[in-house]
Amino acid sequence: MVKLEQLVKGVLIPATFGKGVLVRQGQLLKVIDVEGKQVCDFFAFSPTDPAEFLSPSHTRGSNGQLDMEPGKPLFNNARQPILLLEEDTVGVHDMRAAACDPMRYGMYDAWQHRSCKMNVFEALQEFNMWPPVFPDPVNLFQNSPIDNQGKLTVIPPISKAGDYVLFRVMQDIIAVGSACPMDVNPCNDFNPTDIMFEVYQASLDDESATGRTQPAVKGLAGPSGFRE
Amino acid sequence: MKIGKLVQRREIPGAHGGGAIVKEGQYLKVIDVDGKQICDFFSFNPADPSEFLSGSHTRVFLGQTLEAPTTIAVGAPLLDNSRQPMLFVEEDSVGVHDWLLASCDSVRYWADYGLSNHRDCKTNVIEALAEFHIRAPFVPDPLNLFQNSPYNEQGKFQLFEPITKPGDYVLFRALRTVLAVGSACPQDQNPANGYNISPIAFEVYDPA
Ligand SMILES: [Zn+2]
Ligand SMILES: [Zn+2]
Numbered sequence: 340m341v342k343l344e345q346l347v348k349g350v351l352i353p354a355t356f357g358k359g360v361l362v363r364q365g366q367l368l369k370v371i372d373v374e375g376k377q378v379c380d381f382f383a384f385s386p387t388d389p390a391e392f393l394s395p396s397h398t399r400g401s402n403g404q405l406d407m408e409p410g411k412p413l414f415n416n417a418r419q420p421i422l423l424l425e426e427d428t429v430g431v432h433d434m435r436a437a438a439c440d441p442m443r444y445g446m447y448d449a450w451q452h453r454s455c456k457m458n459v460f461e462a463l464q465e466f467n468m469w470p471p472v473f474p475d476p477v478n479l480f481q482n483s484p485i486d487n488q489g490k491l492t493v494i495p496p497i498s499k500a501g502d503y504v505l506f507r508v509m510q511d512i513i514a515v516g517s518a519c520p521m522d523v524n525p526c527n528d529f530n531p532t533d534i535m536f537e538v539y540q541a542s543l544d545d546e547s548a549t550g551r552t553q554p555a556v557k558g559l560a561g562p563s564g565f566r567e
Numbered sequence: 568m569k570i571g572k573l574v575q576r577r578e579i580p581g582a583h584g585g586g587a588i589v590k591e592g593q594y595l596k597v598i599d600v601d602g603k604q605i606c607d608f609f610s611f612n613p614a615d616p617s618e619f620l621s622g623s624h625t626r627v628f629l630g631q632t633l634e635a636p637t638t639i640a641v642g643a644p645l646l647d648n649s650r651q652p653m654l655f656v657e658e659d660s661v662g663v664h665d666w667l668l669a670s671c672d673s674v675r676y677w678a679d680y681g682l683s684n685h686r687d688c689k690t691n692v693i694e695a696l697a698e699f700h701i702r703a704p705f706v707p708d709p710l711n712l713f714q715n716s717p718y719n720e721q722g723k724f725q726l727f728e729p730i731t732k733p734g735d736y737v738l739f740r741a742l743r744t745v746l747a748v749g750s751a752c753p754q755d756q757n758p759a760n761g762y763n764i765s766p767i768a769f770e771v772y773d774p775a
Binding site: 436474 | 621623625627637649651667668669674704718721
């Protein structure tokens with residue numbers, strides 16, 4: 340368990356909306372499913388270059404596995420490790436599905452519906468950022484198994500109130516979350532609720548802090564890593 | 568499948584990239600010329616390269632509407648990142664591809680193999696786009712045609728040689744005008760291309 344010291348900032352992301360927060364290298368970011376069964380579409384951008392962002396496909400490739408796992412980093416599209424997953428009280432997330440957008444709700448004939456895509460652009464406006472492309476999300480708490488016909492499905496999250504993931508931030512990022520507004524399928528158990536971001540200062544006596552925040556790239560995948 | 572006359576054939580040399588404009592209604596055949604060669608494949612709206620073929624959007628679409636696996640499916644469209652249909656998969660002589668992993672890039676070669684001057688798919692795409700006077704601020708995720716990298720029950724990827732034989736192909740119909748880009752993947756440090764980098768061919772055909 341990582342010992343959390345001083346809370347630097349808390350950001351409540353109201354249900355169906357998006358928010359961002361600047362997190363500095365070495366700090367910890369806790370993403371909390373406040374009431375349970377709520378997906379957070381999660382993104383991380385370089386504060387200096389919005390064309391550099393958290394990338395599910397690079398994370399899969401460099402870790403050689405489908406899903407994120409405590410103790411392993413998440414990578415950006417320049418293949419730099421930007422987050423380290425420290426703790427995860429749920430273990431069920433999705434890194435394969437795109438974020439919801441107006442077109443997605445159009446499929447349900449709900450064109451005016453709020454969407455994660457819109458939420459992210461709104462959140463980034465606060466930082467005067469406009470990414471050249473809308474990246475794929477890491478869908479925290481999303482329960483999207485593949486069924487035995489090979490279909491990507493979506494069923495209610497298994498997360499309970501207060502469940503969380505804790506990231507150690509390895510490079511400065513603007514972390515953006517959208518409390519997914521999807522209420523026309525079981526993605527959020529038909530009841531969109533809030534997400535909470537908490538940013539903590541790293542504890543000084545936490546041994547892992549110094550060793551792990553080095554942007555150690557070279558040889559990261561190691562001799563047994565997946566080398567696609 | 569009845570298609571019209573060949574209007575362009577472009578051979579993409581092994582370890583390099585190349586592109587072709589495919590007009591709405593035309594067909595694009597992506598051919599593994601010598602076999603066991605991956606093509607990192609991309610498709611852009613030539614008028615707005617921020618619109619591109621997207622695995623994450625297509626997966627959601629295929630998952631919901633079709634009895635289809637999570638890679639491409641014959642008889643189904645492929646969507647762009649605004650969820651608009653872009654290409655239609657007409658034929659696939661292989662059936663083994665990857666749509667989950669990022670392209671190889673320079674970091675991959677120097678970090679994992681200590682190689683600082685190796686060609687890579689990401690650079691190939693940027694070069695291929697430059698020929699069409701398009702500067703990409705980013706390189707999207709590829710559709711890795713012919714790549715044989717399944718994952719097991721624990722979600723760990725494995726990497727095998729492609730199962731393709733010379734002349735194996737995928738045939739797309741363009742549902743609108745696209746700039747198709749391919750990279751004959753230069754990865755020769757693992758079995759991805761059978762340790763033998765070879766060309767990919769793009770053939771563009773008119774409708775029948
Ligand atoms: Zn959403
Ligand atoms: Zn490659």
